[in-house]
Amino acid sequence: MTDEAGCGGEARMRVDGGFAHLPGRASDSCVPLERLPGDERAELTRLADAAGFFDCAPEPAVARPDARTYTIGLTIDGRSRDLQVAEPIRDPALAALVSTVRRITRERGGV
Amino acid sequence: MCTLTHRHAIHCILPPYILSRIAEHGSPELRGKAIRALLVDPSIRMVRATTAGPVIGSVARLRSAAGNVLTPSPLRTIRDAKGKPEAPGATVVRREGEAPTGDPAVDEAYDGLGATFALYWEAYQRDSIDDAGLPLDATVHYDQDYDNAFWDGTQMVFGDGDGELFNRFTLALDVIGHELTHGVTEREAGLAYFNQSGALNESISDVFGSLVKQKALGQDAAAADWLIGEGLFTPKVKGSALRSMKAPGTAYDDPVLGKDPQPAHMDDFVRTNQDNGGVHINSGIPNRAFYLAATAIGGNAWDRAGTIWYNALLDPNVRANTDFAGFARVTVDVAGRLYGAGSADATAVGAAWSDVGVS
Ligand SMILES: [Zn+2]
Ligand SMILES: [Zn+2]
Secondary structure, X not given: OOOHHHOOOEEEEEEEEOOOOXXXXXXXXXXXXXXXXXXXXXXXXXXXXXXXXXXXXXXXXXXXXXXXXXXXXXXXXXXEEEEEEEOOOOOHHHHHHHHHXXXXXXXXXXX | OOOOOOOOEOOOOOOHHHHHHHHHHOOHHHHHHHHHHHHHOHHHOOOOOOOOOHHHHHHHHHHHHOOOOOOOOOOEEEEEOOOOOOOOOOEEEEEOOOOOOOOHHHHHHHHHHHHHHHHHHHHHOOOOOOOOOOOEEEEEOOOOXXXXXXXXXXXXXXXXXXXXXXXXXXXXXXXXXHXXXXXXXXXXXXXXXXXXXXXXXXXXHHHHHHHHHHHHHOOOOXXXXXXXXXXXXXXXXXXXXXXXXXOOOOOEEEOOOEEOOOOOOHHHOOOOOOHHHHOOOOOHHHHHHHHHHHHHHOOOOOOHHHHHHHHHHHOOOOOOOOOHHHHHHHHHHHHXXXXXXXXXXXXXXXXXXXXXXXX
16 A cells, blocks of 8 residues: 555456465456556446445455455555455345456456 | 555455454454454354254154155256356256256256265265255356356356366366265364365365266276366366376466466475465365275275265264364274274275375
8 A cells, every 4th residue: 555646546356266276376467447448447437336345344254165255456546445355245236346357357467 | 557565454355264363363353353253154163063954964864764755856956147247147047857958057067966966865865965955056157257166055156167278167077066065064064164174175075076976977986087177177278187186286287277286195285375275275185085095995985985984074073173183083983983993994094094194
């Protein structure tokens, strides 16, 4: 949380665990939002707000067998947060957000 | 620029190894919260209540023994999430007794649930996951490019894989047996899913997942390949499967995925914060112990070796925090009770554990 000024907006994702957990693949992936087309950026903001990503209350839970844990981070318009979310993700809005950030970071990721 | 070093220390959902760390080292306020979270989770029961699942199980067993119930049969429902991250999926696509749909993911899930039900009933007289006829539900086509399958406490969830490295997860019958076995373990020993008890939990699922496949194929211990997840990798991956119970650490060696990290012996036990403390890594050690015991005993692995492991899982001395050595002692005790303390079976089980450095 040192350099928010240099943080021009980004999406971060780390996937951990799962039946096919492969240590070699469990690395952080990060996408500067300027790499995204405008409509995708707007969709990401909409999904984050729908999920209450920036203000959801902490809710400790324990990961289930073979469920994955996602460390999802977003910095958008001066708001920034990193959360750990464990499967099963019962809230459809949060599940949609995690799925979208996973796709964005996979398709356009790179450190 | 992306700077992955900045972390905003708020966590909505904490995996258990982090909760345990906070419980040990956090501020008094945080420690209280973490300990409460660990205690309310049903999978972290340090002592199993005598009124838990097994009572239902023994009632069911008595009823079966009295012969006043029909032979149980599975009650399967397969749903389709159609690429959305939703489980249960919105559409029911195959119910019990219905004909194949032609969708391989649907039909493989249906058949895999049936083969798992058959192993538990025919080999161990267990009527479904809870030994009380629990209906078996599965959701297929979960999310997009989803490289996973898991048991969410009420149902199986299967992804189609990314097509690049992974095929659809229903392709491997042992994966289906593996996931449903997590449901069995949850209701019996309740092994906590982190560190050694978590790796033991994973190993129990690999053991019975492999036995589901061996029984379906009619392979004895000598004929079985003892691989877990064969067929999951696409041809682009240099590897035969995800894990090998016979030779942990040799299942794959690929430029992209790296090398299979499983140890085969306690000397190589891996300490890590990833993967709930390496539950899918250190499971190689008890996996190889089962392989050694089953091949030494000979015949069908689900018969004597499987019966020993199954009864150990039900034994009151196996609890949430049981480690490899604790489980090893119970398997030797059980083998002695079932087949005689000095029997070849009990000797084989003891030797298998000492061969992997567990004593
Ligand atoms: Zn930041
Ligand atoms: Zn598992």
